[in-house]
Amino acid sequence: MSQTIPTITPNGGVLPLDEIPRLPVQDFREFLIRRVRSGGRVVALFAAPYAVPNRIRDHAWGAAPHENDQARLFAVLADGKPPTLLVASSVVGGEYSSITPECPQVHMFEREIAEQFGITPLGHPWLKPVRFQPPCPGREGLSRHESGGKALPAASSFFSVEGEEVHEVAVGPVHAGIIEPGHFRFQCHGETVFHLEIALGFQHRGVERAVIGGPNNRTPLLMETLAGDTTIGHATAYAQAIEALCGCTPSPRARMIRAIALELERIANHVGDLGALANDIGFLPPAAYFGRLRGDFLNLTAALCGNRFGRGLVRPGGVRFDLEPDRVSSMLGAFRLAMEDVHQVGPLLWKSHLVTDRFNGTGVVSREQAVELGLVGLAARACGLERDVRREFASGFYADAQAPCHTWPTGDVFARAHVRWLEIEQSAQFIENHLQRLSDGATPVPLGALAPSSCAISLVEGWRGEICHVAITDTQSRLSRYKIVDPSFHNWTGLALALRGQQISDFPLCNKSFNLSYCGHDL
Amino acid sequence: MVVFHAVLPFVLAPLLAGLINKTKAVFAGRRGAPLLQPYYDLGKLLGKGAVYSATTTWIFRAGPLIGLAATVAACLVAPLGGRPGPLSFEGDVILFAYVLGLSRFFTVIAALDTGSSFEGMGASREVHFSTLVEPALWLGLAALVRITGQFSLHGVFSTLSPDVWTAHAPALALVATAFGIVFLAENARIPVDDPNTHLELTMIHEVMVLDHGGPDLALIEYASALRLWILGSLVVGPLLPQSGEGWEAVSFVAALAALAVATGVVESTLPRLRLLGVPKLLVGAGVMSSLALVLALV
Numbered sequence: 001m002s003q004t005i006p007t008i009t010p011n012g013g014v015l016p017l018d019e020i021p022r023l024p025v026q027d028f029r030e031f032l033i034r035r036v037r038s039g040g041r042v043v044a045l046f047a048a049p050y051a052v053p054n055r056i057r058d059h060a061w062g063a064a065p066h067e068n069d070q071a072r073l074f075a076v077l078a079d080g081k082p083p084t085l086l087v088a089s090s091v092v093g094g095e096y097s098s099i100t101p102e103c104p105q106v107h108m109f110e111r112e113i114a115e116q117f118g119i120t121p122l123g124h125p126w127l128k129p130v131r132f133q134p135p136c137p138g139r140e141g142l143s144r145h146e147s148g149g150k151a152l153p154a155a156s157s158f159f160s161v162e163g164e165e166v167h168e169v170a171v172g173p174v175h176a177g178i179i180e181p182g183h184f185r186f187q188c189h190g191e192t193v194f195h196l197e198i199a200l201g202f203q204h205r206g207v208e209r210a211v212i213g214g215p216n217n218r219t220p221l222l223m224e225t226l227a228g229d230t231t232i233g234h235a236t237a238y239a240q241a242i243e244a245l246c247g248c249t250p251s252p253r254a255r256m257i258r259a260i261a262l263e264l265e266r267i268a269n270h271v272g273d274l275g276a277l278a279n280d281i282g283f284l285p286p287a288a289y290f291g292r293l294r295g296d297f298l299n300l301t302a303a304l305c306g307n308r309f310g311r312g313l314v315r316p317g318g319v320r321f322d323l324e325p326d327r328v329s330s331m332l333g334a335f336r337l338a339m340e341d342v343h344q345v346g347p348l349l350w351k352s353h354l355v356t357d358r359f360n361g362t363g364v365v366s367r368e369q370a371v372e373l374g375l376v377g378l379a380a381r382a383c384g385l386e387r388d389v390r391r392e393f394a395s396g397f398y399a400d401a402q403a404p405c406h407t408w409p410t411g412d413v414f415a416r417a418h419v420r421w422l423e424i425e426q427s428a429q430f431i432e433n434h435l436q437r438l439s440d441g442a443t444p445v446p447l448g449a450l451a452p453s454s455c456a457i458s459l460v461e462g463w464r465g466e467i468c469h470v471a472i473t474d475t476q477s478r479l480s481r482y483k484i485v486d487p488s489f490h491n492w493t494g495l496a497l498a499l500r501g502q503q504i505s506d507f508p509l510c511n512k513s514f515n516l517s518y519c520g521h522d523l
Numbered sequence: 524m525v526v527f528h529a530v531l532p533f534v535l536a537p538l539l540a541g542l543i544n545k546t547k548a549v550f551a552g553r554r555g556a557p558l559l560q561p562y563y564d565l566g567k568l569l570g571k572g573a574v575y576s577a578t579t580t581w582i583f584r585a586g587p588l589i590g591l592a593a594t595v596a597a598c599l600v601a602p603l604g605g606r607p608g609p610l611s612f613e614g615d616v617i618l619f620a621y622v623l624g625l626s627r628f629f630t631v632i633a634a635l636d637t638g639s640s641f642e643g644m645g646a647s648r649e650v651h652f653s654t655l656v657e658p659a660l661w662l663g664l665a666a667l668v669r670i671t672g673q674f675s676l677h678g679v680f681s682t683l684s685p686d687v688w689t690a691h692a693p694a695l696a697l698v699a700t701a702f703g704i705v706f707l708a709e710n711a712r713i714p715v716d717d718p719n720t721h722l723e724l725t726m727i728h729e730v731m732v733l734d735h736g737g738p739d740l741a742l743i744e745y746a747s748a749l750r751l752w753i754l755g756s757l758v759v760g761p762l763l764p765q766s767g768e769g770w771e772a773v774s775f776v777a778a779l780a781a782l783a784v785a786t787g788v789v790e791s792t793l794p795r796l797r798l799l800g801v802p803k804l805l806v807g808a809g810v811m812s813s814l815a816l817v818l819a820l821v
Binding site: 167168169170171176177190191278280281282283284285287288289292352354355357358362503504505506507508509 | 547550551552553640641643644647648713714717719720721722723724725790791792793794795796797798799800
């Protein structure tokens with residue numbers, strides 16, 4: 001029954017559930033720890049109900065209450081050079097020995113599993129709820145223990161430092177700006193931060209639960225709202241997963257339009273972030289101009305599909321909007337104008353010594369910390385790690401177009417700003433190259449039926465980093481578990497570490513340099 | 524004329540803030556708020572009610588009132604365009620510096636009274652920086668007093684003729700620069716503080732008044748407008764001829780307006796310093812003032 005070698009899958013690959021090895025939990029644990037020590041990285045670690053009953057849809061997680069206490073843990077690892085995706089699983093009961101003490105990057109995943117399924121990772125150093133969500137039916141989650149039946153976000157104990165001169169600063173969940181809610185707890189000595197703990201969950205909507213039993217017409221809409229600024233990224237990851245389960249490949253033209261939309265989304269967000277960084281240091285001109293330019297790039301996405309954030313564009317099977325030659329040339333004109341402005345405003349930021357002084361050495365995450373925490377995307381690349389799904393697990397259009405991976409070694413705010421700048425240039429080049437040379441093919445292709453009892457893994461490099469969607473179907477070809485890992489889920493801990501030993505007054509700047517998603521984390 | 528002088532700063536002061544904001548808007552390519560927006564804001568705030576936390580005491584309520592009263596007192600001794608302030612007297616230099624200190628003291632303890640960690644941090648920063656700003660102000664004033672031999676602000680400014688300037692150019696230039704920095708720091712402008720930020724953790728001055736609302740906030744805003752005016756007059760005062768001619772009041776107000784525009788330009792072209800970098804700038808101002816005093820004593 002159990003195989004010792006974990007299954008290898010390509011990005012966008014599909015595996016019958018029976019082919020994924022079911023390791024004894026001790027071997028599963030060893031496997032994860034050994035692989036991560038030798039340079040692997042945990043892409044996703046999650047639980048799914050085991051022994052899925054056939055016809056129960058009322059129970060949102062797909063499991064019949066009290067039917068059995070077991071759950072199946074799945075781990076997706078990126079390992080090797082060039083990296084491949086490894087999948088392994090293990091069937092566990094009420095508890096198992098925590099992996100976190102020897103492999104810190106799974107700490108949030110294990111907390112999530114404990115919260116959703118009530119499976120206790122014994123020896124987890126900081127076991128508390130992630131989102132304060134209700135556990136899956138028939139199980140007792142973590143938050144019930146914590147706050148007496150009610151799961152209120154941030155209502156739990158916090159790491160605290162004691163002493164005469166130490167003080168605690170609590171920020172949020174209601175913030176001064178128009179941003180999402182999150183609670184930040186600082187332990188400070190004067191102006192210096194000893195430790196920051198971040199409590200999220202205020203935005204939890206239960207998306208993973210809502211798509212069980214699908215996919216249906218609502219599912220893509222839910223996927224587009226996982227994180228509003230990553231609409232294309234998440235919608236593409238979802239489409240890729242469903243296409244894998246259906247065994248269908250969208251046309252080259254559709255894949256190209258998706259890639260163009262994804263790069264437009266990246267430019268818009270990166271440009272907006274550079275403006276926001278300038279705003280946080282009170283540097284007016286780039287703040288004002290980049291802010292306006294972000295709108296120009298969003299408008300280009302609107303020109304493509306009628307929505308500035310790209311809603312309604314990407315669907316399993318292809319894209320819902322085609323590009324006629326007229327629209328291509330008008331988009332290209334507007335795009336070049338906007339990029340010209342970007343090139344004029346950029347030097348304002350990069351050539352000011354006061355700006356570089358402000359960015360340099362602020363909010364440093366070391367390369368070692370980044371590896372240990374399993375940071376992804378932009379934040380990882382700013383620590384000198386070459387982590388980019390477009391390169392490592394190229395899928396869709398990127399499989400045909402080799403993309404360079406821009407990194408910067410310093411791990412500070414400057415690195416994160418500068419990598420953004422390099423990526424804007426790269427994405428602009430990409431759009432210039434491909435917008436005029438769209439391949440042929442029908443934009444949507446018909447979808448077949450979903451493969452039953454299978455697991456599809458789909459990775460997309462969103463503008464923040466690696467988006468991972470894992471779709472598991474039951475014997476009736478319905479989704480029985482849908483796991484979403486937004487890059488923010490990996491990277492929030494990176495922000496917490498970046499603040500150690502920093503000035504508390506630099507927190508907004510550090511926060512903006514990561515610009516992580518609250519709702520993408522809270523799901 | 525005396526009445527005119529007494530009324531002018533109180534009427535025109537909020538306009539300076541409007542000018543700064545307009546300048547910044549132009550630099551950012553925006554149309555910006557109307558010049559008179561600060562007046563509208565004051566009117567709006569005065570029409571509101573105030574909410575007081577149950578943990579605060581009378582100090583919290585007295586803070587804005589005493590802050591404004593002290594600033595008004597400073598305003599009444601500050602000269603305007605060659606004319607002495609309505610309450611000007613021999614030795615008002617000392618009163619001037621002290622009432623500004625009093626205003627700050629009450630803002631700080633009103634902030635501490637809330638018990639909020641934000642306001643506590645702001646108060647700590649404010650006091651930290653003011654220990655560096657005050658020497659720059661005091662030593663600069665001392666240098667001016669020494670050079671002119673006068674003990675009232677009016678006396679100092681009206682004595683600073685072009686002849687005195689040529690005789691003491693290095694010392695006076697140092698004082699003027701130091702006062703420029705004091706002006707930016709005391710008014711919570713970039714590069715020391717960012718008056719526009721919404722981020723509590725980075726604020727200095729603004730964070731201390733977060734819990735004040737309605738009429739209290741109006742008093743605070745109005746006091747800041749007045750402080751902009753009087754510290755501005757400290758910057759432009761030594762630079763303008765002030766012999767008592769009628770047109771000098773006009774040139775004085777024009778110079779203040781130019782200073783406001785210059786402040787807007789500074790804010791549009793410079794980023795804010797990191798908090799640890801601010802003391803270096805302020806100590807620099809203090810050093811310039813002390814050097815000026817040394818030069819004046821020689």
